[in-house]
Amino acid sequence: MKICVLPGDGIGPEITAEAVRVLNALDLKFEMETALLGGGAVDATGNPYPEATQKLARAADAVLLGAVGGPQWDSLPREQRPERGLLGIRKDLNLFANLRPAILYPELANAxxxxxxxxxxxxxxxxxxxxxxxxxxxxxxxxxxxxxxxxxxxxxxxxxxxxxxxxxxxxxxxxxxxxxxxxxxxxxxxxxxxxxxxxxxxxxxxxxxxxxxxxxxxxxxxxxxxxxxxxxxxxxxxxxxxxxxxxxxxxGSIGMLPSASLDDKNKGLYEPSHGSAPDIAGKGVANPLATILSAAMMLRYTFGLEEQAVRVENAVKTVLAQGYRTGDIYERGTNKVGTKEMGDAVLAALA
Ligand SMILES: NC(=O)c1ccc[n+]([C@@H]2O[C@H](COP(=O)([O-])OP(=O)(O)OC[C@H]3O[C@@H](n4cnc5c(N)ncnc54)[C@H](O)[C@@H]3O)[C@@H](O)[C@H]2O)c1
Ligand SMILES: CC(C)[C@H](C(=O)O)[C@@H](O)C(=O)O
Ligand SMILES: [Mg+2]
Incomplete structure (x- = not known):
């Protein structure tokens, strides 16, 4: 079970790190390799979807992606923009079906x-x-x-x-x-x-x-x-x-919306629906739950591991019931945490 991990730009590396921790905690022996996509890839290679990434992504069963883009790349020629990397990988892997479930967890009704x-x-x-x-x-x-x-x-x-x-x-x-x-x-x-x-x-x-x-x-x-x-x-x-x-x-928040982008053989790219959130990048405050829930979709759609998918989704429900909230879903009386602490809470709930 090969996963290509593409952290990307902005909050991408912070949120994918938490989803990777969750996947590793399941003890399913995933082979994971990390590569560049988006702005970081342009800076390093001049190409937002470099050949090395293309090779890894094609060989993998699934891709886990953070997000791409940021203001520092907005004035580049269009073919070098980070977003072109994302569109490029979607087209290259023939990921024509994008599933975006919007589910309201009862604890977030007020968010x-x-x-x-x-x-x-x-x-x-x-x-x-x-x-x-x-x-x-x-x-x-x-x-x-x-x-x-x-x-x-x-x-x-x-x-x-x-x-x-x-x-x-x-x-x-x-x-x-x-x-x-x-x-x-x-x-x-x-x-x-x-x-x-x-x-x-x-x-x-x-x-x-x-x-x-x-x-x-x-x-x-x-x-x-x-x-x-x-x-x-x-x-x-x-x-x-x-x-x-x-x-x-x-x-409640765009930080809660996962997605799966699938081809016709259950190969998939899994990413939160939101972007790289440059306004909060590097601060350790982004909500990792959309990415963690995207990893759950990977377990379900690419690997057919329904039980494990439900286990991750239940862990997310548990942390919300326990009152953990990142800033985007915070309300008075709940426990405000950062990206990593939210990941810790999900890991604890999985155990
Ligand atoms: N799939 C992708 O990689 C993707 C998707 C959308 C936008 N983008 C790119 O991201 C960059 C920023 O775009 P934007 O500002 O229009 O949209 P955005 O989704 O990055 O951010 C919109 C707002 O939502 C907040 N937000 C987003 N994700 C969050 C999270 N996980 N936790 C807490 N708050 C969160 C941000 O702080 C911001 O206030 C642009 O370069 C855009 O092209 C990439
Ligand atoms: C960044 C951009 C290319 C992308 C899109 O428009 O598809 C994003 O908004 C998304 O929703 O995944
Ligand atoms: Mg969008």
Whole structure:
């Protein structure tokens, strides 16, 4: 069981260190190797996804990633930006299915900015297509036209790309409450009309799942108005990026939202949904739970170790019940801890 560990930038190294400690504590004999991705990789090699990393990532069964990016790299040419490294590895490993579960742990009902009764019991899964859409579409760029600069990107989805993410989403819904909401903008964008048409076609294979459709602007509103109406949501790369950050606040903090990015053979990259949080990097205060929960998803999806996955998730529930809180989920009367202390508490709860 080979894991490629990519700590990345900002808080990345701090939070991945805790997830690695948790994985090692399970005594499952993982082989782990660490490599560079993102800004650190650009500084060392000029490439945000260097060849050595590519080799390791391709050979591994799973990748554990912290986060990439930071203001010091924002003015580099686009192909050298840390984010290109992340998009590069997702594309290279064909990780087209991004699962972002938003679960509210009961102890955090007051940490959400929404009223507890709106979010209590929340358990939704966002399935985001990850290797297509406007993120990768050609043509793209900025050109001179009539004496001014014109910027352009292209939203593009092939039928087969929509179909394969559709199957992932329907199958996920079958294992849950059998409700799937497909999010698009078919009232304006042809590309997403195709998205809707193909989702309807795919639904014929899943008569036990109730398919509904929602326009993305309404979906953004419904997520804060009545999020518990959703079970599984499926959407494209761009809409999924935005809606999953929105959903994270339903759970109390973006520091709680894990993710799995999978290919069609259960190889996966596991990372928190949040970024490198440059504002708190190096301070030892970041919440490591999203990364630890991402490691639990690795145990479940790549290694098929459901029992161990549940063991890690239960340890997270235990530390929250014990009152441990990093700054992002802190409320009066709880025990404020740093990144490492939170990791210590999870380790203790595992024992
Ligand atoms: N997957 C990734 O690697 C990824 C994802 C998103 C953003 N980014 C990159 O990260 C950089 C910063 O982006 P941003 O500021 O828009 O988003 P961000 O998610 O890094 O931070 C947004 C806010 O959430 C807080 N936050 C995030 N994670 C936290 C955690 N674990 N614990 C406590 N607080 C946390 C931050 O302190 C900040 O206030 C950019 O360079 C961006 O491109 C990377
Ligand atoms: C950093 C960026 C490329 C990335 C994305 O947009 O996919 C991030 O926001 C995410 O959600 O993983
Ligand atoms: Mg994002």
């Amino acid at each position: 959400s900015t929404l009223k507890p009764e709106v979010v209590a019991g929340l358990d939704i899964l966002i399935v985001r297509e990850l290797t297509g859409d406007i993120y990768f579409g050609q043509p793209r760029g900025v050109r001179e036209e009539n004496g001014e600069r014109v910027g352009f990107n292209t939203m593009v989805y092939s039928e087969s790309e929509i179909r394969r993410i559709g199957h992932v989403a329907f199958q996920a819904a079958q294992k849950r409450n059998r409700k799937l909401c497909s999010v698009d903008k078919m009232n304006v964008l042809e590309c997403t009309q195709l998205w809707r048409d193909v989702m309807i076609e795919v639904s014929k294979d899943y008569p036990d799942v109730e398919l509904s459709h929602m326009l993305v602007d309404n979906a953004a509103m419904q997520l804060v108005k009545a999020p518990k109406q959703f079970d599984v949501m499926v959407t494209g790369n761009m809409f999924g990026d935005i809606l999953s950050d929105e959903a994270s606040m339903l759970t």
